[in-house]
Amino acid sequence: MKILNIYSSLNGNTKKIAQEIEKACKDNGYNTDSVNISESPDIIDLLSYDLCFMGSGIYTWLPGKKMMKWIESQLEDARVKGLILPGSPRVPGKFVCVYATFGGPHTGKAEAVPGVKYMGQLFDHMGITIADEWYIPGEFFPANKKQLNIQGRLGNIEGRPNAHDLKTVYEKTAGLLLSLKNTIK
Numbered sequence: 001m002k003i004l005n006i007y008s009s010l011n012g013n014t015k016k017i018a019q020e021i022e023k024a025c026k027d028n029g030y031n032t033d034s035v036n037i038s039e040s041p042d043i044i045d046l047l048s049y050d051l052c053f054m055g056s057g058i059y060t061w062l063p064g065k066k067m068m069k070w071i072e073s074q075l076e077d078a079r080v081k082g083l084i085l086p087g088s089p090r091v092p093g094k095f096v097c098v099y100a101t102f103g104g105p106h107t108g109k110a111e112a113v114p115g116v117k118y119m120g121q122l123f124d125h126m127g128i129t130i131a132d133e134w135y136i137p138g139e140f141f142p143a144n145k146k147q148l149n150i151q152g153r154l155g156n157i158e159g160r161p162n163a164h165d166l167k168t169v170y171e172k173t174a175g176l177l178l179s180l181k182n183t184i185k
């Protein structure tokens with residue numbers, strides 16, 4: 001199973017999740033190509049992978065600017081290559097798991113949903129099936145936003161993602177690999 005692990009992370013929260021995914025894949029016998037889109041925004045041949053993990057922090061309901069820009073160039077590339085077809089026919093054995101880390105200070109999970117859905121659509125349009133979506137609390141770092149870590153809709157999110165969040169990601173990654181094992185060559 002060929003696995004791509006792409007993410008964008010401004011303050012490191014999403015990077016922690018991506019590293020945990022990489023660890024879980026490795027412990028289950030799979031190598032990953034891990035790419036921080038913020039540092040390496042090159043075009044990737046997404047269909048050359050069987051399973052992709054894709055994650056970003058949420059900034060005003062959407063992924064960060066660098067991730068948005070990368071999605072735009074990937075979509076353009078897919079269009080030029082004729083990979084966006086009416087009905088988006090499923091490409092057998094190709095899956096993606098999309099996730100966000102988010103603070104949810106105003107409306108909770110609702111403000112991360114558009115970002116996760118947005119990222120997923122790149123893959124869905126190419127016929128890559130969305131296998132799962134994960135939402136993981138991630139604390140705010142800027143000093144002027146620290147009060148959002150205790151006064152927001154998710155309650156106290158100081159220190160998130162914490163060890164329990166990472167363990168959950170580890171276990172869910174293992175579960176996903178197991179569920180797709182027989183579908184993917």
Ligand SMILES: Cc1cc2nc3c(=O)[nH]c(=O)nc-3n(C[C@H](O)[C@H](O)[C@H](O)COP(=O)(O)O)c2cc1C
Nearest residue numbers: 009010011012013014057058060101102103104138
């Ligand atoms: C400038 C700024 C704007 C943010 N806007 C939102 C937002 O609109 N909704 C939300 O749920 N979280 C928001 N957050 C919280 C981040 O999504 C959260 O801390 C996330 O874990 C950051 O991930 P990263 O460090 O990997 O980029 C914002 C954080 C910052 C610093």
